[in-house]
Amino acid sequence: MLKSRIISSIVFNGRTIVRGKDFINNRPVGSLIQQVKIYNLREIDELIIYNINNTPLSINNLKNISKSCFMPLSVGGSIRKMEDIETLLTNGADKVILNSACSEDKYFLENAVSHFGSQAISVGIDFKKTQRGLKHYINNGTEETGRDLLSWCREVEALGAGEIIITCIDKDGRQLGYNVEDSVSLVGESNVPIVISGGAGELEDFNKALSTKHIDAVCASSFYLFNKYTPADVKAFLSQKGFSVRDSLI
Amino acid sequence: MIGIISLGLSNITSVRNAIDSLKFKSFLIDAPSQIKYAEKILLPGVGSFNEAMSRLQESGLDQAIKDAAANGTPIMGICLGMQLLADKGSEGAGGTVEVKGLGLIPGVIKKIEKKNIKLPHMGWNTLHLQQRDEIVTEKFNNMDYYFIHSFEFVVNNNENLLATVEYGGGIAAIVRRDNVIGCQFHPEKSQRAGLELLKSFITNA
Numbered sequence: 001m002l003k004s005r006i007i008s009s010i011v012f013n014g015r016t017i018v019r020g021k022d023f024i025n026n027r028p029v030g031s032l033i034q035q036v037k038i039y040n041l042r043e044i045d046e047l048i049i050y051n052i053n054n055t056p057l058s059i060n061n062l063k064n065i066s067k068s069c070f071m072p073l074s075v076g077g078s079i080r081k082m083e084d085i086e087t088l089l090t091n092g093a094d095k096v097i098l099n100s101a102c103s104e105d106k107y108f109l110e111n112a113v114s115h116f117g118s119q120a121i122s123v124g125i126d127f128k129k130t131q132r133g134l135k136h137y138i139n140n141g142t143e144e145t146g147r148d149l150l151s152w153c154r155e156v157e158a159l160g161a162g163e164i165i166i167t168c169i170d171k172d173g174r175q176l177g178y179n180v181e182d183s184v185s186l187v188g189e190s191n192v193p194i195v196i197s198g199g200a201g202e203l204e205d206f207n208k209a210l211s212t213k214h215i216d217a218v219c220a221s222s223f224y225l226f227n228k229y230t231p232a233d234v235k236a237f238l239s240q241k242g243f244s245v246r247d248s249l250i
Numbered sequence: 251m252i253g254i255i256s257l258g259l260s261n262i263t264s265v266r267n268a269i270d271s272l273k274f275k276s277f278l279i280d281a282p283s284q285i286k287y288a289e290k291i292l293l294p295g296v297g298s299f300n301e302a303m304s305r306l307q308e309s310g311l312d313q314a315i316k317d318a319a320a321n322g323t324p325i326m327g328i329c330l331g332m333q334l335l336a337d338k339g340s341e342g343a344g345g346t347v348e349v350k351g352l353g354l355i356p357g358v359i360k361k362i363e364k365k366n367i368k369l370p371h372m373g374w375n376t377l378h379l380q381q382r383d384e385i386v387t388e389k390f391n392n393m394d395y396y397f398i399h400s401f402e403f404v405v406n407n408n409e410n411l412l413a414t415v416e417y418g419g420g421i422a423a424i425v426r427r428d429n430v431i432g433c434q435f436h437p438e439k440s441q442r443a444g445l446e447l448l449k450s451f452i453t454n455a
Contacts (some may be wrong), residue, residue: 040441
């Protein structure tokens with residue numbers, strides 16, 4: 001049977017890995033290649049790399065990463081052209097994550113899916129919980145779109161996205177738990193795989209998200225970076241809770 | 251030398267890296283004349299059946315692969331590459347348009363239609379061996395592999411079905427006829443389990 005996916009994400013600024021809170025105040029926390037090697041060794045199920053210096057991840061970096069990355073790799077950040085996608089997919093990425101560019105131009109998403117196939121195109125949807133309700137943000141959390149979030153989630157699926165990565169911005173980097181309830185209210189009815197991201201801090205957070213049955217994969221960054229637990233700890237815990245997970249070494 | 255068929259569509263880099271890490275030599279094949287240098291052939295692929303088949307036909311690689319198969323060269327199809335081994339695939343809304351495949355393993359490619367499952371079938375799933383042979387030995391039973399696909403290989407004869415996974419019912423994971431083998435999952439992205447299988451193909455096929 002299909003296993004719950006345990007994913008780790010890395011935010012890269014073109015020089016070093018960074019971590020912040022709410023998508024801001026990013027501080028350097030390590031080297032990219034080294035971290036990818038660690039995750040490969042620790043047998044995380046899948047890896048996401050976000051490049052946040054206003055260009056897509058460079059070919060050089062990607063080629064270097066893919067030499068030590070024998071698990072699925074998704075790459076996001078500033079992917080705005082069909083050529084960007086082709087370059088990433090032919091140099092080591094298995095999936096690309098579209099976000100701002102497809103919010104600004106949904107035909108970009110449609111084209112990408114028809115050319116590269118749903119299996120290669122994931123869509124990131126970032127939101128904030130405000131007093132005015134849940135709001136959709138793009139461009140690394142800096143710009144509110146005014147879109148209706150629920151209909152955007154449905155539209156993304158209808159346009160053929162192979163996966164949706166849903167992130168609550170105000171939870172990101174805080175390690176106080178995912179925003180499970182609001183995330184599920186947005187993508188709970190979806191028929192494509194859902195990844196929840198932003199906020200994991202305790203083992204129980206993964207259980208809470210996966211218990212809803214609407215979430216297929218749990219993504220965390222700080223949680224693993226700051227070495228509180230390894231993927232193997234998470235898997236042992238989830239397995240005890242009755243979830244089917246793939247074994248990891250350490 | 252391991253020849254890797256390059257369709258210009260797929261993640262060839264990952265397949266090459268996997269072969270490198272196993273300390274075997276590989277080269278890319280993008281023209282029929284190069285195929286004779288390959289002792290073993292890998293046919294990776296992602297995306298659309300139709301697009302991949304037309305690229306193979308345009309370059310003449312389709313006939314070259316069939317000739318190599320007939321000559322006994324071991325061939326392994328990966329993901330879409332596995333599906334291309336079938337007699338035919340289907341494309342378009344509702345799978346109405348039929349597209350001819352390489353016809354190396356009898357069967358057809360159909361959209362996965364099962365109740366209460368999400369598509370694509372994405373993630374790690376457990377292999378259930380239906381048969382054992384010199385490549386797919388008992389140790390691969392119950393190993394986890396990374397899948398990402400929405401279409402499945404439906405074999406005509408169960409004798410060609412080596413392994414399945416459970417996803418709303420059984421789905422073909424490894425198919426084989428003689429020297430031609432195909433896996434629906436990505437061994438190059440399945441860490442130890444995947445590298446082991448690639449190694450077994452390279453050394454035992």
